């Protein structure tokens with residue numbers, strides 16, 4: 360077994376199964392058929408929580424995700440003195456109007472890239488001294504371009520371990536206006552993080568983006584949410600020199616019902632694809648959602664699935680035989696690279712996934728990790744700098760390592776619909792975005808044993 364220590368300190372009280380060494384998955388006895396209730400979107404939840412906290416007045420956020428990433432977001436906002444009341448999947452947030460009630464303290468953001476990239480700017484608008492810490496992996500993930508941009512706009516950072524990464528101390532003294540430059544190639548979250556804070560700067564901020572933006576739709580999602588909370592950013596994203604200008608102002612409290620998490624839906628749509636089954640997920644209008652992973656549906660159709668896009672549901676029916684033999688650019692929706700890599704095993708031709716070099720900086724080096732784990736199953740894989748090629752094969756049962764990465768665990772679990780006694784280490788890591796994942800599989804007829 361690999362020597363690999365998950366960072367259990369990043370598991371929140373909303374996690375489950377972090378005490379379990381491994382899960383064994385066996386395929387369901389009957390064809391997969393059913394409706395799966397998917398929890399709220401991580402990306403929408405953390406954006407809404409932070410904007411509601413900055414806003415003037417009381418916001419109601421319904422359809423909230425209850426997972427590690429949202430737990431640490433709420434915990435950090437409470438450390439800043441913001442009152443957040445949770446009732447089921449609804450949060451009531453007493454916004455601070457841009458003046459954080461407290462002016463110093465320590466914030467822990469777990470393993471959440473969204474919080475690590477969205478909070479520094481939001482804190483920099485005020486006056487205070489804040490220590491920000493995160494999981495071991497999050498402390499290795501890139502942050503420098505955002506910190507440099509915030510430094511240029513007036514924030515001061517000191518570093519407790521490595522330069523320009525967590526853990527850090529932020530001395531906030533308001534954000535100046537002006538132009539900030541950010542690269543687009545490493546993480547869209549840097550851009551979102553600066554945009555969220557920008558209305559509270561002392562003068563308008565223009566964010567200029569250098570190079571192509573990975574996962575650009577997440578920037579659009581940020582702009583849409585800012586508009587819902589009353590901001591008026593002006594974006595020009597489709598040009599060679601993309602920029603966004605944000606006028607000064609304040610967010611206004613807003614009541615909002617969040618969509619289910621499309622990234623999580625993808626694992627269930629993939630299960631329908633793999634088993635010639637039929638799975639329906641409720642609450643998503645595929646023609647309107649801003650969540651980029653909705654692109655999965657088009658690729659599933661290319662693989663032979665039948666997809667019904669309802670006004671408030673999506674249903675996927677898998678074919679007798681999945682088709683492969685194509686290349687997909689994952690630049691815009693790279694969280695599903697792992698899911699497609701697993702689907703590729705069970706098709707009639709190799710699949711190449713490209714333009715996803717940035718996922719080497721996610722919860723683990725996802726390209727290296729998926730190649731290693733598929734290799735353990737006897738699957739032929741070619742690793743590329745920006746992706747991988749997966750060749751169809753017959754996986755043998757194995758113990759797979761989830762690399763403390765919720766998407767590794769959820770993607771690898773799909774193999775359990777085809778292979779008996781598939782084992783995955785540290786199943787609790789799914790709680791970053793979907794603590795009840797293995798219970799959802801059990802409800803569909805999988806045998807799940809810890």
Ligand SMILES: O=C(O)C1=C[C@@H](OP(=O)(O)O)[C@@H](O)[C@H](O)C1
Nearest residue numbers: 402473546547548573574577694
């Ligand atoms: O803004 C967001 O909510 C997200 C942006 C993406 O990150 P990167 O742009 O850092 O790749 C995505 O992978 C992540 O799951 C959510």
Ligand SMILES: C=C(OP(=O)(O)O)C(=O)O
Nearest residue numbers: 470471472473694721766
């Ligand atoms: C990359 C991801 O998360 P994060 O928000 O931590 O970047 C993810 O959920 O796949």
